[in-house]
Amino acid sequence: MTRVLGVEGTAWCASAAVFDAETDDVCIESDAYAPDSGGIHPREAAEHMRAAVPEVVEAALETVRERYGDPATELDAVAFSRGPGLGPCLRIAGTAARALSGRLAVPLVGVNHMVAHLEIGRHRSGFDSPVCLNASGANAHVLGYRGGRYRVFGETMDTGVGNAIDKFTRHVGWTHPGGPKVEEHARDGEYVELPYVVKGMDFSFAGITSAAKQAVDNGVPVDDVCRGLEETVFAMLTEVSERALSLTGADELVLGGGVGQNDRLRGMLETMCEERGAEFYAPEPRFLRDNAGMIAVLGAKMYEAG
Template sequence: MRVLGVEGTAWCASAAVFDAETDAVFIESDPYEPDSGGIHPREAAEHMGDAIPRVIETALGHAREEYDDRGDDEPPVDAVAFSRGPGLGPCLRVVATAARALAQTLGVPLVGVNHMVAHLEIGRHRAGFDSPVCLNASGANAHLLGFHDGRYRVLGETMDTGVGNALDKFTRHVGWSHPGGPKIEAHAADGEFVELPYVVKGMDFSFSGIMSAAKDAYDDGVPVEDVCFALQEHVFAMLTEVAERALSLTGTDELVLGGGVGQNARLREMLASMCEERGARFHAPEPRFLRDNAGMIAVLGAKMAAAGDTVAVADSAIDPDFRPDQVPVTWRSGESVARVPGASDDAADLRGAEATVEVRGDTVAKRRLPKAYRHPELDATLRRERTVAEARLLAAARRAGVPTPLVRDVDVPEATLTMQFVGARDLAAGSTVDHARTVGEHLARLHVAGIVHGDPTTRNARVGRDGAPEDGRLFLIDFGLGFQSDHVEDYAMDLHVFEQSVEGTATDPAPLVAAVEEGYRAVGDDAVLDRLRGVEGRGRYR
């Protein structure tokens, strides 16, 4: 099969030809480069109108010249694939119009591709991985995806702006032109570390605070090289940490990187280091497949066309808010990032996302190991602060009526907690409605006491052993991201983190999510559930 792909979601007009038999990809691109500031939708659409016909003609010319297996009266490709969304509406309309006209002229099927899923699939295709977690780090997006039960599930995402757009906000403030990422990378080479905010909430993250702090630091006279260095060290460490948390939650040992920000060498270095430390495999496609490009559209389009997943012209409307978890994945089956139901963690030595756990009888030694990917100053601060916070909050949670392990010793210099061993397994391997309801009740009790867990995923809820002293009770563990707060917003975020971990790995998450909220409502404040609806709407393209 040979497919022509057309891309133009925001700034890059691109066309490509993918030949499935040889795995060869030809890409012709013409990026839009604004004179100043960021991307202007009207100007970008005008660029698409000028450039899309040219790049398509070049790609078609390549197909005709490179492959001589068809007659003059046969189309040079078997299908036309195009970016259906997400993206800027004016740009998407230009691309869709061109793709429809071309498919009809050639008499071949039309395939509508989700741009973000294409970023994931090109990495999986080039790596040969079965079922990886994917970190998409692009201009307007930043999220973690994993395949389960016929769809890509969002395991974590930005709660405000995409990572590339966040970096561009700083560079526009400094007066640099678009794109800002390469300029930050270049200036960071001569910078020194300065402290900036670091915001991770389960597997979600936020960039607004760190960007405001970076602009303030620059305005206060901190050398721009130092601010750029610190931005890379903080932002990319956040992305690497949540990627590791996703690997831990799902149990997979494969990670792929997608998106234009993935061209940054420091981000790739951090992710590779993290994966090496935990024995996982990491793949970042070559740069031409990381930035916006039609090659990934053509490759995924070929997979979809082979599965019969084509679209009639009348049904091919664009969707500027097209989320990856809305896409029925017709070209894959069987593989899943989710843990096998019923799996246990009886091993004496376990590794989570940020710590090793050594189990000896009824005692657990949890040590937060140094992370080689993080800057030493940032790493030391996080390990110390999280160890102290966890010890304090475990005790406070018990006083609030939430079952947690007893803390027996705290070694701050070694970032080690010695605790009571609790639970036969966690909920990542499978949860019941009763378990979910109990988690909702536990979170409500924490919030009534002014405690935010910070990372209440299914991995951090453990079911007690029958017949043991805990006798089937459900415990909450790992309060390292927790803190004291009286803000409804923070409580709603706790609920969102747990529900997202359920939705990312459960085959039928709806009853479990409903049970969580039922349990919360029985003990907690309805205002938190009302705010939860607003938090859910903040994910990209909701």
């Protein structure tokens, strides 16, 4: 059976993982960049990757040695995230993966980071033809999967859902990542109405972010704005997911992407699916945030497909 080492380094998290297809076991080593202020600074993120990628790769190789034996004989391929992402970070992770592939004399498999976010949920859920909601930092899509292909039904018309939240949190002086901080403050807040923009199965977050910033500047308690931000953004994503289920007649929904770690989003999607008689699956948090486990899993599938 296939065994692959994956390398992830698209933006802020240096990660390496080992996936064993026979046991479906995934061991992940990660070291995330945490800026002192504001959002992700590309130069600082690249400096973090330069230091952290060799360390997480070596930790993954040590896992191979302890569990299976010599990496040169026990690994079938090296997979890496080839994009989308920040160019300087991608170059560092890609160079490390190519060097490791050459050193071990095994094939190198380039993986699309966004497809990996979708595939890890589909793989672990066992669903056949699900609707997939990708709620990531720089992206947001609702897609259908059938016959080995994804079809995009709707997407953000401006910014990704995670970036929209992070823009608000930078405005109020909170550091990256902003999502967990909004989730924490929203628990104590009262709902504040913000723009709700859904057009068919496309959606927009730019106006919501601007309105949330303005509300805080006008003296609305930040906890209340966080509550309104969560309720509005996640209701939009739940609406388009339900619309995609209705359009396709599917009865399976998979959530992917780092924003999928939010309990409120997961709860809204789960409730919607229960009311429709559909099944809902969200991977455990370690597979939702940026991680090399999803890269290794998709890389193994691509390696096996030739």
